[in-house]
Amino acid sequence: MQILRDALEPMLEAALKSVGIENSHWKSMLAPSREHDQGDLSFPCFPFSKQLGKSPADIAQQLSSIIPQHDAIGEVNAVGGYLNFKADSAWMAEIVLNNGIRIGDAYGKKPNNQSNILIEHTSANPNGPFHVGRARNAILGDTLVRLHRLYGNNVRAEYYVDDMGKQVGVLAWALDNLSESDVEQTLSEREPINPKWRGKADHERVRWYQAAQEIRKIREDKEEIENEIGRMVHASEHGDQAVLDAFEAAYQPVLEGMLSTLGRLGIEFDTFTKESMFVTNGDVAKLMTKFQSLDIHGTAENGAEFLDLGARGLKGKTEFFFRRGDGSSLYATRDIAYHIWKWKQCDELINVLGEDHKLQAKQVGMTLTELGQKVPEVMFYSFIKLPEGKMSTRKGNVVYMDDLLEEARAQAAAVVRELHPDYLNETIEEIAEAAGTSAVRFNIIKKSPDKGFTFRWEEALAFEGGSAPFIMYSHARACSIVEKCQQQGIDTASALAVDSLELPEQMPKGMTELLRSICVYNDVLSKAVNERRPHLFANQILHLATSFNSFYRDCMILKDGELNIVNFQLLEIARNLLRTGMEGLGIVPIEKM
RNA sequence: GGGCGUGUAGCACAGCUGGAUAAUGCGUUGGCCUCCUAAGCCGAAGAUCCCGGGUUCGAAUCCUGGCACGCCCGCCA
Numbered sequence: 001m002q003i004l005r006d007a008l009e010p011m012l013e014a015a016l017k018s019v020g021i022e023n024s025h026w027k028s029m030l031a032p033s034r035e036h037d038q039g040d041l042s043f044p045c046f047p048f049s050k051q052l053g054k055s056p057a058d059i060a061q062q063l064s065s066i067i068p069q070h071d072a073i074g075e076v077n078a079v080g081g082y083l084n085f086k087a088d089s090a091w092m093a094e095i096v097l098n099n100g101i102r103i104g105d106a107y108g109k110k111p112n113n114q115s116n117i118l119i120e121h122t123s124a125n126p127n128g129p130f131h132v133g134r135a136r137n138a139i140l141g142d143t144l145v146r147l148h149r150l151y152g153n154n155v156r157a158e159y160y161v162d163d164m165g166k167q168v169g170v171l172a173w174a175l176d177n178l179s180e181s182d183v184e185q186t187l188s189e190r191e192p193i194n195p196k197w198r199g200k201a202d203h204e205r206v207r208w209y210q211a212a213q214e215i216r217k218i219r220e221d222k223e224e225i226e227n228e229i230g231r232m233v234h235a236s237e238h239g240d241q242a243v244l245d246a247f248e249a250a251y252q253p254v255l256e257g258m259l260s261t262l263g264r265l266g267i268e269f270d271t272f273t274k275e276s277m278f279v280t281n282g283d284v285a286k287l288m289t290k291f292q293s294l295d296i297h298g299t300a301e302n303g304a305e306f307l308d309l310g311a312r313g314l315k316g317k318t319e320f321f322f323r324r325g326d327g328s329s330l331y332a333t334r335d336i337a338y339h340i341w342k343w344k345q346c347d348e349l350i351n352v353l354g355e356d357h358k359l360q361a362k363q364v365g366m367t368l369t370e371l372g373q374k375v376p377e378v379m380f381y382s383f384i385k386l387p388e389g390k391m392s393t394r395k396g397n398v399v400y401m402d403d404l405l406e407e408a409r410a411q412a413a414a415v416v417r418e419l420h421p422d423y424l425n426e427t428i429e430e431i432a433e434a435a436g437t438s439a440v441r442f443n444i445i446k447k448s449p450d451k452g453f454t455f456r457w458e459e460a461l462a463f464e465g466g467s468a469p470f471i472m473y474s475h476a477r478a479c480s481i482v483e484k485c486q487q488q489g490i491d492t493a494s495a496l497a498v499d500s501l502e503l504p505e506q507m508p509k510g511m512t513e514l515l516r517s518i519c520v521y522n523d524v525l526s527k528a529v530n531e532r533r534p535h536l537f538a539n540q541i542l543h544l545a546t547s548f549n550s551f552y553r554d555c556m557i558l559k560d561g562e563l564n565i566v567n568f569q570l571l572e573i574a575r576n577l578l579r580t581g582m583e584g585l586g587i588v589p590i591e592k593m
Numbered sequence: 594g595g596g597c598g599u600g601u602a603g604c605a606c607a608g609c610u611g612g613a614u615a616a617u618g619c620g621u622u623g624g625c626c627u628c629c630u631a632a633g634c635c636g637a638a639g640a641u642c643c644c645g646g647g648u649u650c651g652a653a654u655c656c657u658g659g660c661a662c663g664c665c666c667g668c669c670a
Contacts, residue, residue: 034613044612046650056650080613081650125670165670304668316596317666324668331670355664358597382598382663390663415632435632446618447606450598452663458619459605463632465618466606473632481629539607542617549633558629571629593632 001040001516002523003095004087005030007072008041015066019059021048039075039084040516046081056081089507092515097501097569113153118342119145121352122262122269123160125167126255128206129197130262131398132455133384133391139444140381141352142267143534143586150584151529156346159269160338161255163247164236164276165331166229171205172250173229174212186211197402202257205250237328239280261401265441266586278337284329287337291322294370300325309366320363332360336367339376349376350532354383355450379532382452384444399455401440408436411461412469416593427592434588435469441586442468446538466542468587474545474552475582478575479591481557490563501566510547510554511567514574517547521577525584534585541581548574 009027016026026043033042045059052059060078067076074088121141124134141157148155162168174183184192187207197203216225235243262268278284288305291297296308302325310318322333342349353361358380365375384391391398413432416423423431443460447453463469485492504511521540528537551574555567582589 028610029612031612034608034615036616038613042613044651046612049650082613084613162670167670300668302668306668314596319668321668326668328668330668355598357665359665360670362597380598385663412632419630419632448599451606452599453605456605462619465632467618467632469632470618473630477630477633479630484629535607539617546617552629553634556629560628593630 001032001087001520003519004040004072004085007070008085011067011070012043012063015063018066019048019062020052033084035084038079038082039077039086041085043083043085044081045083087516087519089512089515090503092512092519093503093507093566093570096515096518096573097566098499115154115347116345117148117153117155117348117350118158118346119148119155119350119352120158120160120342121145122267123162124258125162126251126258127167127171127209128254129200129202130258130401131391132401132404132460133398135262135265135401136381136384136444137352137354138262138267139265139441139586140379140449140534142262142265143441143445143584144350144352144379144529144532146584146586147525147529147534147537150580151525153529156270157268158342159272161272161274163251163274164233164244164279166233167209168247168251169229169233169236170212170216171209171254172232172247173225174208175205175250176246177225178208178211178215182215183207183211186214194400194403196406197400200257200260200402201253202255202261203400203402205254234326234328236276237279239276241280244276244280261405264405265401265437266588273338273341275331275334275338278334278341279329283337283341284334287340288323288329288333290371296370303327307367307370309363312366312370314362314366317359320367322367332364335360335364336371339364339368340371340373342376343373349374350379351376352379352381355380355452356383377532379449381449385452385454387454387456404440404460405437407457408440408461409433410436412436412439412463415463431590431593434590435463435472435593438468438472438582438587439463442471442538445585446535446542448533448535468585469593471541471545471578471582471587472590473593474548475575475578475589476591476593477552478548478571478578481571482575483591485558485563485568488558488561490558492568495563495565495568496572498565498569501569503566508551508554510550510552511570513547514551514570517544518573518577521581537581538585541578541585544574544578544581548578 008030012026012030016022029047030041030043033039045056045063048059049056057078057080060081060083063083064076064078067073071091072088073085074091075086077084119141121144122138124130124137130138145155145157187210190210193203193207216222219225232243232246236247291305291307294307296311298306298308298319300306304321304325305323306319306321308318309320320332322330322336324330339349351361361378368375386397386399388397409432412435413428416428416431416435420428439462440460443462446466482492521544524536524540528534551570555564555570557564557567557571579589
C-alpha cells in the first residue's frame with residue numbers, strides 16, 4: 001500500500017536513526033505483510049540484530065515504542081522480530097471518500113501522460129479463423145492496451161498485416177485453382193465446416209488453405225504447384241503490385257472475419273500496417289544496403305547475406321540472415337524495417353509475441369541496437385494446448401474461438417434462464433453474450449502469460465469463483481442497489497454530495513476489507529502496466545469484487561427505506577472502480593444479471 | 594546437443610527485486626435467503642513449494658547440478 005508507505009517512511013527513518021541505523025537499505029525491507037491479518041506493511045528486524053547486538057524481537061519491540069502516533073497507523077505491533085503496521089480504517093475511509101486516491105482515468109478521459117505508446121499485438125496471418133491458441137495474443141495484447149488507457153497513458157493498438165509470403169500465397173493459389181469439390185474431397189476425412197460459420201470468410205477460406213496444404217504434398221503436379229506458388233511469393237517479395245493486389249483480394253475477407261471474432265471479445269485496433277509497404281516504399285532495400293556497411297556483415301557462398309550476431313554475444317545460432325541468395329528479403333528483414341518505422345511514431349514500443357518468437361525477437365533487438373535504434377519491450381506468452389496436444393490450423397486440430405464463444409454464450413444463457421426464469425428472452429441473451437465472452441477473456445487474462453496451459457472446456461466455461469461473471473455479478477449487484485434507491489425516490493445525487501460524514505465507531509470487517517482493496521488498487525494497476533503483467537490486475541479486480549461482497553454482507557446501504565450515506569458513498573466508489581476495472585480487462589460491465 | 598521458459602494441495606492458479614503460520618478458485622465437506630441480486634457469504638479438511646547440493650540470521654523465491662514438460666535453434670512466416 002503505497003499511501004501507507006509514504007506516511008510511514010519518514011517516521012520509520014527517524015526511529016531507525018534513533019536506534020543507530022542510518023543506511024538506506026531498509027526501505028526495500030518495508031514490504032507488504034505476508035500475514036495479512038498482522039498488518040498491511042511489515043518490517044523484518046533480523047538484519048540489524050548483529051549490528052545492534054540485540055535480538056530481532058527486542059529491536060522490533062523497541063522500534064514499535066518509538067514510532068509516534070499517526071492518523072495513518074491503526075496499529076503497530078512487534079511479533080517475532082517483525083514490526084507490523086496496519087493502516088487505520090478511518091484514515092483509509094477519509095482518503096477514499098475524499099477522492100484522495102488516484103484510480104486511473106478509465107475511458108473517455110484525457111490521457112495524463114504525454115508519451116505515446118504503440119502496442120503491436122495479434123498480427124496473425126490472415127489465413128484462417130482464430131483458434132483459442134492464436135487468440136491468447138489478441139486477448140493479452142488488448143488487455144495491455146486497455147490497462148494502459150485505464151492508467152492514463154496514450155496508446156495506439158496496431159496490427160501488422162502479413163500480406164505477403166508463403167501463407168498468403170498458398171491461400172491465393174488455392175482460391176484461384178481449387179474448386180469447392182476439390183476442397184471438400186481433400187478434406188473429407190476432417191470435420192466439415194460448422195454450418196453456423198457458412199458465409200464467414202475466415203471459416204470458408206481456411207478450407208481452401210488447408211486443402212492446398214494437403215494437395216501440395218500429394219498431387220501429381222505438386223512440383224508445378226510449388227513453382228507457381230513460389231513465383232507469386234517471389235513476386236510479392238519484390239513488390240509486384242499485381243500479385244500483392246491478388247493476395248489482398250484473397251486475404252482481406254479472411255482478415256475481416258477474424259476481426260469480427262475479436263470484436264465480439266471487445267478487441268479493436270487503431271491502425272493496420274501492411275508488411276508489403278516496406279518493400280514497395282524502398283525501406284527494405286535501403287536497410288539491406290545499410291546492413292552491408294556493418295562490421296558484422298557476412299556473405300554466404302550463394303550470395304545470401306547475414307549479420308554475425310555471434311560477434312555480439314548471441315549464443316547458438318549466430319548468423320542472422322537478412323537476404324536470400326536470390327536477393328529477396330526475409331520476413332525478419334522487413335520486421336526490422338517495420339520497427340524503425342514504428343519508432344518514428346512513438347516514444348514507447350511494446351510487442352506481444354508468442355514464445356516461439358523469442359529468438360527472432362532477440363535477433364531483431366540486437367540488430368536494432370547495431371543500427372543505433374532502441375529495442376522494443378516484449379510481452380511473451382506461452383501456448384495453449386489441447387488435451388490432445390498442440391493446436392494447428394494447418395492440421396485442423398483446433399478449438400475455434402467462434403465455437404468457444406458460441407458455447408460460452410449458450411451455457412451462460414442456460415444459467416441465466418435457470419436463475420431468472422422471469423427475465424425476458426432479450427435480456428437473457430444480452431446477459432449471456434456479455435457473461436460468456438467475458439468469461440472466455442478472463443480465463444486467459446488471469447493466468448500468467450509465461451505459463452503454458454491446457455485448454456479445458458469446463459474451465460473456460462466456469463462462471464463461479466474466480467471468473468468474470470463473478471466480478472460482473474458483484475458489479476450488477478451494486479447497480480441494483482443504486483437502482484433500488486432511485487426507485488424509492490431517494491436523492492442519490494445529494495447523498496453523494498454530502499461531505500461531512502460520520503464513520504461508524506466500530507467499522508465492520510467488510511468495510512475495512514473494501515477500503516484496503518481500494519487503497520491498493522492503483523499500486524497493482526501501476527505494477528501490471530509497467531511490468532506488462534495483466535494477470536496481476538485481473539487478480540486485483542477479483543479481490544475487489546470479493547471484498548465488495550463482504551462489504552455488501554456487513555453494511556446495509558438501504559435499510560427500512562433509510563439511506564446510510566457513508567455506505568452509499570463507498571458503494572458508489574466501489575461500483576465505479578469495478579466498472580472501470582472491468583473495462584480495463586475487457587469484461588462487459590452490464591448492470592443487471 | 595545448445596538456448597529460453599515452466600514445475601507450488603486431487604485439479605487449476607497466485608506469490609518468485611530472499612522474510613513469519615505459502616494466498617485464491619474448482620472439487621470434497623459443514624453452515625447461511627421472513628433482510629439492498631445465494632453466479633453470493635461464513636467455516637473445515639487438504640502443500641515433501643520437482644529432486645540434490647550451496648549462499649544466508651532466514652530460501653517456494655538467489656546460485657549450482659540433475660529430472661520432467663513446453664518453445665526455439667530454416668537463405669519459412
